[in-house]
Amino acid sequence: MRYVAPLKDMLFVMNELADLAAVNTLPGCEDATPETVEAVLEENARFCSEVIAPLNQTGDRQPSAWKDGAVTTTPGFKEAFKAYGAAGWQGVQHPVYFGGQGLPKMVATPCMEMLNAANLSFALCPLLTDGAIEALMTAGSEAQKETFLPNFIAGKWTGTMNLTEPQAGSDLAMVRSRAVPQGDGTYKISGTKIFITYGEHDMAENIVHLVLARTPDAPEGVKGISLFVVPKFLVNADGSLGARNDAYCVSIEHKLGIRASPTAVLQFGDHGGAIGTLVGEENRGLETMFIMMNAARFAVGIQGIAVAERAYQKAVSYAKDRVQSKDLEGSATAVSIIHQPDVRRMLMSMRAQIEAARALAYVGAAAFDIAHHHADAEVRSSHQAFYEFLVPVIKGWATEMSIDVASTGLQIHGGMGFIEETGAAQYYRDARILTIYEGTTAIQANDLVGRKTARDGGAVARDIIARVRKTEAELAAAASADLQAIGRHLAAASTSLDEVVAYVVANIQADIKGVFAGSVPYLKLAGIVLGGWQMARAALIAQQKLNAQEGDAKFYQAKIATARFFADYYLSQAGAYRSAIVAGSSGVLALDEDQF
Amino acid sequence: MRYVAPLKDMLFVMNELADLAAVNTLPGCEDATPETVEAVLEENARFCSEVIAPLNQTGDRQPSAWKDGAVTTTPGFKEAFKAYGAAGWQGVQHPVYFGGQGLPKMVATPCMEMLNAANLSFALCPLLTDGAIEALMTAGSEAQKETFLPNFIAGKWTGTMNLTEPQAGSDLAMVRSRAVPQGDGTYKISGTKIFITYGEHDMAENIVHLVLARTPDAPEGVKGISLFVVPKFLVNADGSLGARNDAYCVSIEHKLGIRASPTAVLQFGDHGGAIGTLVGEENRGLETMFIMMNAARFAVGIQGIAVAERAYQKAVSYAKDRVQSKDLEGSATAVSIIHQPDVRRMLMSMRAQIEAARALAYVGAAAFDIAHHHADAEVRSSHQAFYEFLVPVIKGWATEMSIDVASTGLQIHGGMGFIEETGAAQYYRDARILTIYEGTTAIQANDLVGRKTARDGGAVARDIIARVRKTEAELAAAASADLQAIGRHLAAASTSLDEVVAYVVANIQADIKGVFAGSVPYLKLAGIVLGGWQMARAALIAQQKLNAQEGDAKFYQAKIATARFFADYYLSQAGAYRSAIVAGSSGVLALDEDQF
Incomplete structure (x- = not known):
């Protein structure tokens, strides 16, 4: 394809x-x-x-x-x-x-x-x-x-992230790998790391592992973890490759998807110790790893958009080619299935979610650039806060969306979608990792609730909602029925989000489990409101272009229709999320362990 | 497992x-x-x-x-x-x-x-x-x-359904297989059939194919299709097996899931003609096939419930075993992940959807029995209508639910869920066929909109809603806050369903594409309202048992909590479906083919 x-x-x-x-x-x-x-x-x-x-x-x-x-x-x-x-x-x-x-x-x-x-x-x-x-x-x-x-x-060497151990997945406090200083500035690293993406392969001259481990006298928990760089081949002073380091791939996983990407179990130090050097300070490895992880989380959000786009293109192509059944309004002969309203609905659901997520992610990237390059410290800081709020939303929401989109793409292919040779099933399998690695959706949602919302009393969240409100006002003032409908849905949805933010801030101390029971619905609500906001902004601009008779009218009409679809189908879900988050925690938490 | x-x-x-x-x-x-x-x-x-x-x-x-x-x-x-x-x-x-x-x-x-x-x-x-x-x-x-x-x-011979041909999938009007009468009461069948489940295997002494084909002078379209029985081995007058019939499996598919089940391409009549006998009358094959298909559709709905239950059991077991992270309220040591609120939310979402779909399906089965056995013709007919309304809902909704549940089950396993050996991925792959075969979800939804709702002007749908209203009244009168909350959600949701039924009936003539653009959302809305209704009935009964101190209190408390969860998380979505169906069709249908 x-x-x-x-x-x-x-x-x-x-x-x-x-x-x-x-x-x-x-x-x-x-x-x-x-x-x-x-x-x-x-x-x-x-x-x-x-x-x-x-x-x-x-x-x-x-x-x-x-x-x-x-x-x-x-x-x-x-x-x-x-x-x-x-x-x-x-x-x-x-x-x-x-x-x-x-x-x-x-x-x-x-x-x-x-x-x-x-x-x-x-x-x-x-x-x-x-x-x-x-x-x-x-x-x-x-x-x-x-x-x-x-x-x-230069693409000569590649890097890896070595966090997970069999007993330490979502909870890095449980990392047990050891790093013993050798007195010469190096450390001997030992331990087992699992789920290491491209932990071993034949595409580069060297593979450079960034490894979380504990020094002998490190404190317990996350504050005793250091970060080390451990290359597969040691590097000589002149930059040439030296001895093979004691870091070996003992197996790779047999996975549901992304099968070409080797997922390695790495064994460090079984043959005398792997030599590594410290990155930054001892015991502060997690801070550095978090920088790396935040970049990676954003990137995994982009992976969601990407695989969804690929699945969409394949589904569009099939829907245009596959002839089956007459048109509902009674064509003389069978037509391609893109004429069937439900196929349209499925394609629009794919397209609308992809466009919304793409817009949100790219807006996030721009905020990152301003946060890193703007001359004014206050502008930098407000954009950094906006970006950091967006990262778990982009990662969590865009990847959850990608599974739905890939599944819908497969559905459009009917029986052929279930046949592996068709290729649609690969996206359904590949996408399935995205809500898991680099922090599951629940981990993203915990970040959104804890660090990104509750910590500042909801200030950043409310700033963003205020910006959404400005877009709503523009929509309300527009002449187009589509823009007004989008505006009504956006206003209702942002009100739901605002109520949820207030609920989170008000209840996190007294009812921490109740608030976190709604964390993933909160993340999804934030995704549809912020994605819907971008679609609404896009529709406003498209309408201006149409009014001014500028550019490709078909493109702008499609943008408005897609924004309208997003509003009718996704922004409309905001109230249900609000209800689940604000009133639904008792049902979530009611059962004893033995009632499951 | x-x-x-x-x-x-x-x-x-x-x-x-x-x-x-x-x-x-x-x-x-x-x-x-x-x-x-x-x-x-x-x-x-x-x-x-x-x-x-x-x-x-x-x-x-x-x-x-x-x-x-x-x-x-x-x-x-x-x-x-x-x-x-x-x-x-x-x-x-x-x-x-x-x-x-x-x-x-x-x-x-x-x-x-x-x-x-x-x-x-x-x-x-x-x-x-x-x-x-x-x-x-x-x-x-x-x-x-x-x-x-x-x-x-006796389990000695097995049966197959031969409908699909390469050009005839959802649209059986395009079936081209031929059946030529031989003058001795038999027909010679020729043609290619694809996607034939257990079309060839080694588990039975004989395989009996039920095949749709056209006689030489049959009219075009669905009214020219006849049904034939074509055994792999011809049967002698004394019941013993005779000659090998000219029906051969030329290949089987390489599929995403249900991989043990052979999906065959069958070639009939390449070596002189496969001998078959007519079932019923000529040109009325589709009617008989529909009886068979309705039974099969109900059964596929049950498959959805079944694979979801299996995925749920596996996820519960993993969530109780896997120790990771401290309790949110601050336990001294790490706890099993079933203590994490989001894992609870996921498990409850699986459990609630399964219980709702099971209840609806079993109630449907009871209606079938009454429709077939009751002494009073009027009772039979009203139960038949109820059952027929439910079949597309059970098939479509329970299977869509099963994909979501299997995916959630995989998510609970974290990274291990993506490893094939764990087994959770198999349910995610297996479930994925269920919304496709025996009529895709869109085909079920078309049936629900056309034959089951519009044809009688919404009469059966409204009868069912009236029954839901009675349950709402009981809930409103209950003393329990949970039951009252369930009642409010059910009332709002059934009102949405009622409005959608009115919309479908009022608009199907003038705006057929617009109505069918919302057909799958209508099916899902019907699923959550009718499934939620059964959960509400269950909660009322559970409350009576608790009040009377009868039976297993833990079981009944769990039933109420699960019904409450279903109301907060699923019944609450009814308004969004209503909005999408009633107001969302313009966005679905706005684009030209070349705008995709």
Whole structure:
């Protein structure tokens, strides 16, 4: 199945909703002119469609395979990764000094979407490497940066995140891996890490593991965890590769999806100790890992949008091709199934959710750029707060949405959807990991409730709602019946969200379990209100363009119709979420363990 | 993973909600005493748990395999099917005259649920055989009945349904298979049939295909389709097996799920013609097939409940075992994840949807029994109408629910859920066929809108809503806050349903596409209102038992809490469905084909 990057929608969102022109004026973002950005996106689209996308189904059928500690990836992956590095795509958002392109996150985000849409399994290798770059940029020593970053950015070496252990999944306090200082500035690392994405493979010259472990006298819990960099091959002083380090892949998992991406069990230190160096300070590893994890969480949200887009394109193509049954209004002969109202409903549900999530994510990326580059500290800080509020929503909501969208895409294929050769089932299987790794939806929701809402008494949440209200006022003043309907749904939904924020803030002390019982519904409510807000903003702009007879009228009409659909079908759910969150916790918590 | 049949809930539903005692008084149902029924269910539970359930994961790993036209099923299936037939389970609901147990559908239904929960792939063989029995009972000649029914019921021969052809899926009007009369009462059948469940296998001595085909002078469309019985081995006059018939399996599909169940492509008549006999009259095949399909649709709804129950049991077990993180209220050490509120929410969402769907399906089965056995024609006819309204709802809603429940079950397992060896992913894959085969959810929804609602001007729908209103009145009069809250949600939801019925009836002529654009939301709305109604009835009864200090208080308290959860989380969605159906069609239908 071909992949055609949705450049038109991407550029609309970037230019009209996320204000690329404003980001372009920020110090350090001068290169990101609209023209350059469009050229970068077009080139990336070509690369992803032509080089990476064709390997997607291959990877599902010929997944990575483990033998005697070595992992052979899907045929074609090694060459594709080499081309990816050579073309400079690993460096889009990384510093020019280390060989990157130094473009804003807002530009890297659509590139990330395209790579993931092309091939979720392949894209995980660059995604994890981005995380490693982020961690070393933040907390690495100069020597670590000089040693690793240019090789990461050139696509010669790749990075991994080693958090999970058999007893320590969502709860990193239980990490047991050990790191013993050797007196020479290095540490000997030992322990077992599981679920390590691209923990072993044959696509790069070196694999650099970022590993959470405890030093001998570290305190218990999360405040006794340090972060180490442990390369597969030690690096000599001149930068050449040295001895094989004692970090071995003992097996890889047999998974439901993303089968081309090797998920490794890594054994550190079984043969004398793996040599690693500390990143940042001892016992502060989790802070650094969180920076890396926040970048990764945002990226996994993008993965959700990406796989959903791919599933949508496949479903549209099938719906246009497959001829079955007459038109309901009585055509003479059978028509393609895209004429059936329920197929329309399914396609619109896919499209509307994807567009809403994409808009929200790209707006989030722009906020990140402003938070990192704006001259004014107050502007930086307010945008940082907005971005941080959005990260769990983008990760949690966009990935939950992707499962629904992939499932709907399969449904549109009817019986053929259930046959593996068709390819629709792969998206349904692949998408299923996204709500789990980099923190389950519940973990995202806990973050949203605890750190992002309750901690500041709901201040950031209310600021955002106030911005939504301004859009509602514009919609109410519009002449179009569609915009007014969208405005009514948005107003009702943002009121529900406002009530939920008040409920969370008021009750978190006295009824912590009751509040957290509604955490995932709260996350989903925030997703539909904020996604619906972006769709409403898009509809307003589309209407202006239509009024001014500017640009592609079909595109803008579709944008309004899709926003209308989102309002009728998704914003309308806000009241049910509110009811579940505010009044539903007693039912959630009523049963004893033995009543299950 | 063990399967423990939920006998307590099954018997509660049968005795308290579906009124087994009343069914037991019907002519022909005298054997179905509460004591006999309980004994049958216990024995069936034992058989399914001990003999069938252990083969479920085996079947996923060692699916049916095709070689040179023959299909070898999963090791153990053949022996298990022999035991199934020998124990009389194929005959539970079929006539004593042909070797069955002659028990009501209401008793066969929990047996069907248990078999499917134990092993969806295995259960499909008996399920299709039930359909073939139903078709021959309805329209077969005496000779056909005598030849085939005793062998079906004894579990010696199995049946198949041959509808789909490559160009004829949801639209059977496009069936092209040919049937040419031979002048001796037989026909020569030729054509290709696809997606034939258990179309070839090694578990039975003979496989009897029921095949839709056209005679040479048949009219176009659905009124020119006849039904034929085409056995794999011809049957001699003395009942012994004769020559191999010209019906061959040319391949089986590589599927996302239910992998042990062979899905065959059958080629009829490539070597001189397959010999078949007509079932019923020429050109009326679809009517008979619809009887068979209605039974099968109800059964697929039960499959949804069954796989959901299995996924729920697995998730509960994992949630009780897996220790991770401290309790939110601050326990000294880590606790099992069932203590986390979001895990509770997920488990309750699974449990509540399963219990609601089970109750609705069993109540439907009781209506079927009354419709078939009651002495009074008017009572029969009103119950038949009720049952027919429920069939698309049970099929469509319970299967959509099963995908959600299986996905939630996987989520509860975290990263382990994505690993195939864990087993949770199998339910997610297996369940995914249920909204597709025997008519997609859209086909069920079209049936609900067209034949079941619009055709009688909404009369049956309103009768049902009036019954729901009576339950609301009882809830409003109750002293318990939970029951009152359930009553408020049910009243709001049934009002939404009532408005939607009015909308459907009023607009189907003038705006057929607009109405059908909301058909699946209408089906889901009907599902939550009718499922919520049964949960509300259950809660009322549970409260009476508690008030009277009768029975197991923990069970009844859990029933009320689960009904409350269903109301807060699902009945609350009714308004959003109403909004989408009544006001949402313009967004669904706005785009041109080329705007997708």
